[in-house]
Amino acid sequence: MDPRTSAQDVMRCDLCETAVVQMHCDTCLVNLCKACVGEHISKDESKDHKVVKFQSRKSTPLYPECKHHNKQQCTMYCKQCDIPVCTKCLTSDQHLGHKLSEILQIVEDKKNKIIKDQTELKEKIYPTYQDIASDVQNRMSQLKKEYGDLSTAITKHGEDWQREIDKLVKKLKAEVDEMKNTQLQTLQKHLDEINKTMSEIKEEINSVEMAIDTNDLSKLFSVTSKIHRYRNLPQKLSLSLPKFIPEKIQGEKLSKLFGTLSSSSWTSVEHGYSMKATQKLPEAGSSPPVKQLLDEPLTVVTIHTKYGKLYSVACLNDEEIWTSGYDSTMKLYSINQGSQLKSIKTKSGEWPSDIAVTKSGDLVYTDKDDRTVNIVKNGKTEEVIRLQNWIPWGVCSTSSGDLLVIMESYGKPAKVVHYSGSTEKQTIQFDDNGKSLYSSRSFRYITYYITENRNLDICVSDSGAKAVVVVNQAGKLRFRYTGHTPSPKNKPFIPVGITTDSQSQILTADINNNCVHIIDQDGQFLRYIDCGLSSPYGLCTDKSDNLFVAQMSNSQVKKIKYMY
Known part of the structure; x- marks a missing residue:
């Protein structure tokens, strides 16, 4: 198996790429075998190479270079100026009388603060954001459900209206049929009376004609004319039809009668969420049903x-x-x-x-x-x-x-x-x-x-x-x-x-x-x-x-x- 391509390969020297790593330059962050240490140092003798065993890598602090004095490392820290300083800086008047500390102590304090911040990020802040994200997702799901319920309520209200309209239409049509039947019955009765009178008139006409045609004078004298009865014509019935007067459909008026939606809104509340570690569990029943x-x-x-x-x-x-x-x-x-x-x-x-x-x-x-x-x-x-x-x-x-x-x-x-x-x-x-x-x-x-x-x-x-x-x-x-x-x-x-x-x-x-x-x-x-x-x-x-x-x-x- 080729050691350079094997998935189980050990770490190799960064210079020769063949020998197993044994050493590490903390200054250059380079992995070395023992044979390549001298070559690595000789390549750049201007640096102070800190070569340690590979197991002890990153144990040597890399001091920051001074911004004012070339190739000088800052081993001290000026608290008043809040900057790292080198030995040449200390001999200048710039930091005369200032309070100084070893940079490693400052680094240790800073590292402790970073670790503390990292712990808070990992254990409190990130889990809190996870809870907030979960809360927002739950609220989105609830919002969808409630808007669905709102649409269903509007649909149901529309169906209720439709049923009421159907009932109203049926009632009005029944009233129309009742009025029609009443008036038709009245006219039919009137027509029956006219037909009866017409039948009587026909009988009168036939009776008169027979009397005129006969030579029996006694029959002629027996004819009594009833024409005066028929000269009084029957009354003419005037019936008025009911009218349907529809209310004009006005969108605004109809909307008000049907029901309106209140406007939706949202507010942004600063500090509306609390950190997970300090959050109190809600009391039983604290979230009332909608x-x-x-x-x-x-x-x-x-x-x-x-x-x-x-x-x-x-x-x-x-x-x-x-x-x-x-x-x-x-x-x-x-x-x-x-x-x-x-x-x-x-x-x-x-x-x-x-x-x-x-x-x-x-x-x-x-x-x-x-x-x-x-x-x-x-x-x-x-x-x-x-x-x-x-x-x-x-x-x-x-x-x-x-x-x-x-x-x-x-x-x-x-x-x-x-x-x-x-x-x-x-x-x-x-x-x-x-x-x-x-x-x-x-x-x-x-x-x-x-x-x-x-x-x-x-x-x-x-x-x-x-x-x-x-x-x-x-x-x-x-x-x-x-x-x-x-x-x-x-x-x-x-x-x-x-x-x-x-x-x-x-x-x-x-x-x-x-x-x-x-x-x-x-x-x-x-x-x-x-x-x-x-x-x-x-x-x-x-x-x-x-x-x-x-x-x-x-x-x-x-x-x-x-x-x-």
């Missing part, structure tokens, strides 16, 4: 409260809700029975601005009169926050158990403050350009309500700005929603109560148009809910995504099913 909006929302329960004006509602659980209104008493109601179970008075004796329920089931309320935020635990009211120059309005409990409070001060733009207990953690008031995010209270009837979305966005309904303002967890403006046209009553959008659901959809009560707007987490309008609402004000949802609407004018709470 739900669809009902074609027609249904009112499931109506609860009659005893307020002059009802403002707020908050779910305690699937069976009980807290309510508040223009009254110093906050009341707990049974959802199914509609009966009052409990009541709690505010400490100030004035009506609360807003109420919320914490993760542990405690009632929280804001009191604009004594400028406090209070929590009710085991029937006892504790003051959590007291403000000096600000008036608290909306309040909500976050997923972490903290509190978000939207507050205002006359002449100043409103602000959101994030509290952990009584400690202020964050204030959100201005955007990146220094412009206020929320309106300033310049007259009496501005209201502000707040909620936290499932994606941790902070959502505020600002009636003064006629907008829903949504910022992310860091307080950066994501979007403003200023209503959708045409609105049910074609009146300006005035948002009051606000809530969210498991799909991160945002729902806000529009008191001016007696409806609730549903928008997605990116601010796209989805649909209206009206259900015969009267002055809808406070909103909340339960864990099953049932919507509760507090109606201000009639003091009723409606439980509405709007998703399946």
